[in-house]
Amino acid sequence: MAKKIAFIYFLIGILWISSSDTLLDIIAAFLGLNPSIIYWIGIFKGFFYVGITSLILYFYLRKSFRKEADQRIAYQRLFEENPIPMWISSKKEFRFLAVNQAAINKYGYSREEFLKMTIMDIRSASEIERLNNYFQKVSADTPDDFIWKHQTKSGKEFFVRISVMETVFEGTASRFASSTDVDEIIKTQQANAELNTQLIAYKNRLENILSSVSDIIWSCEIDSFKINYINDACTSVYGYTPDEFLTNSDLWFSTIIDEDKAIIGENYKRLLKEGHSESEYRIRHKDGSIRVIYDRNVLVRNQEGLPDSINGVSSDITKAKELQEKIIKDEKNMHALINNTEDLIWLVNKDMQLVVGNDPYLKRIEKITGQKPKQGDYVVYKEKDYALWNRFKVHFDRALAGEKAHFEDSTNFPNEGERIIEINLTPVTDQKGEVTDISCFVRNITDRHLNSRKIKLQNDSLNEIAWLQSHTVRAPLANIIGLVQLINHDDLNDQNNQKILKFLEEESFKLDEIIHKIVQKTKQVPGVSLQKKPTSEL
Template sequence: MINYTQGKSEKSGSISSEVMYRDLFQLNPQPMWVYDVETFEILNVNEAAVRHYGYSRDEFLRLTIKDLRPAADIPILVSAVEKVRRYDKLYSSGVYRHRKKNGTIIDVDIQSNIIHIDGRKAELVLSTDITEKCKADEKFKAVFENTRDAIMICDDGANCLDYNAAVVDMFGYSRKELDQLNLFDLVKVRDGEDPHGLWKRFLKGNIRNGKMHLIHKDGSLIIGSFNAKPNILPGMHLCVVTDITEKVLKSKALILSNERYKLILNAANEAIYDWDIERDKVEWGTGFKDIFGYDLAVYNNHIWSDNIYHEDKERVVREISEALNDAGREMLVTECRYVKCDEKVALVEHRIIFLRNVSGKAIRAVGSVRDITDYKQNLHRIQLQNEQLKEIAWIQSHVVRAPLSRMMGLVELLKMGEYGDLGKEEILNLVQQSATELDNVIKEIVNKADKVQSEDD
């Protein structure tokens, strides 16, 4: 047995080194081999390499290191080995592609050192399979480059170290220009705030998020929602920004639109409502109280349907239900009687416009209720007047014509002096009778016209 604890002779030192080399080589969990830098032949291989690459030990020792590379990568290998041949001592490392016995291509991190065995120049190689790491890196890179959010990595001085394509799109700078920029060249800091102080506080803190104003290359303002985390790696700090400019502007426009809508509800000379069908919630404009007298703060959500005149209620509810369930129906117009708060009965016109989803289901409706009692009464009065005017027109065209025609004929006889069997005096009497008849007709017309006028007043 060799004693490793006592002082070593040259022989014992050589033996212990050989044992240590063998153990480090054979028992290493990472694949290792030794190859001749002149012939590319594999001179020795450990068990980890046998297991990982799929060759038996004998098969491995019949290979050259070229057999472990895809054909397309052999020129790269030859170039690397030629460099090794020029040195007596050289440590090298790099990432390459290897091929297993079953043809699977793997990514490996190679670390190697020049050694000499029996006068032959060789290289000891340690191979680490990083295939999964490379795949993960590729996935991360794909996400990093293709996400719509702008991702920036900055150093301790807030200088841009790395960024994705979304940063280029968001700010309008080229990558070359961004390489020269500081984070605060892109951020609009509030008046009086110290950007360097803000950055120092951020570096000492944890995750930060919120809204910030950013500056596009053309000077326009960008509203961003950000999440930032310091020290994701030593000296590297992450900031992710989502452009919410359009969303914020649309939100402001929607708020303004809602305010205008409320003003319209309040100003309209109709009872206008917004019906959220899915929640069965109705929001009435102030016109409902002004027209019908009901206090919306007191009455419930069904104040409209509860006060439809009893003889009309079943019909109106049925019409609304049928229109609601008809996917092709956009509007309903109906009339009914409605009982006001003072118990007077009004005739109303009810219009409903339905908003439907893609499947045709009604999810919202806007309606208007208008008191048309006076309108209908006026319409009825106008219709009566039209009938009277028609009667006057008929009298003028028929009743007036008879006595007038007789008078014209009798006057013509008098002018000609041809009386026939009638005497002059008798003809004059007939003229008088026709004139009286015409006068009575005219008086009747005047009376009817006065009646129409008085009804209009």
């Protein structure tokens, strides 16, 4: 600006001198002025030029100085009153040369304290090392906008964005810096970054979990049924990979058995109406085998409340269905087995309350009490038959302790008389080995006891007959054999033969009596008949 003013002043001076001298010569020649007048007019012309230009320069410079002063004051106010902390520091010593009020308020130091400090004093040790590295590498291409961590007088650290511009302050090479508090932004970014890392880790864990489960987890669009997500379980259930489902929106529906496609339509209507649905249908695996699928679906709505997508879980229940059918079949067979017997079989809980019983048991109890037993009924009433309850309770407690109990008892049934029964109590345990129920088995052993008594009587009679045969029969038989040997066969008229014959007759009568007695005993043996069989049966 100074050069420009000097050049303009020089140019106007040259023009004034040359033009004014030429004009003066013309006027002097025209008026015939003498040289002395012309001299004084020339002097006055010079003074006039100097005076006029001095006034012009004075007013111009005064205006410029005022403008500069106003600008300086404006810049000073812009610096001092700016809400953003600002300072000027020496480029060489890093000493604070000026700070604004916002910096004083932010950092907690007074202006006097700031002017005794350097920019290192508002940083932690780690940041000072970083700042030194920055100044060692700084160049014309180095960005002047960095994120730093500063600390206040109280030691509180916070993130700031520092913008730097080189300048000259009071003749000293300096740096002008503004400090924008970005602590919340940086911490939010750090929190977001950490959260994003956690979300990525969570997503990976979720993907691993979803890939490891045997159920198919999927999501599709509401209108086109285009699969948006499906886990790896689809490969084992359907035989098709997730990519095949994602690229072919018709693949899933094409796997459904034709007879079951109507189920899907009904399930879709129910889903739109109720927001959730369950269905069971068959699909054809890629290898041609038939699988049974159990679907659980949930309708997802958008912000406007309109149906947007369907999320679902599909389970392959083929083996479960086969097992269920086997259980039903086994249960029918078991019912047929336990009901096709005269034995009474039932299950009670630890309080002697009925859980379940076979048909013979239910019919027997109904016949005795006149009421059909139901679940929860007590199988033995203490008030009705204390003696029976007490006998049953002893063995029932043994079963509760985990011991199998076996005993026999006798009881009177209406219109049937006394019956002897065999009772077996077996504890039923859970997976922990704790007794939960008692299995009861009762069999009528009255006939068996009667048969045992008959056999005992028969054995006693046979033993007596055997004793008669082995002891009583032997004496007269031995006598007869001895007497026969004494007979004189050479002289039948021998008088001793007459005596011997008499003795033989006596012993024969004794033998006959014994045989008669044996026959009578034999007739008393149960199940033994002395009737002569026809010749044809011999």
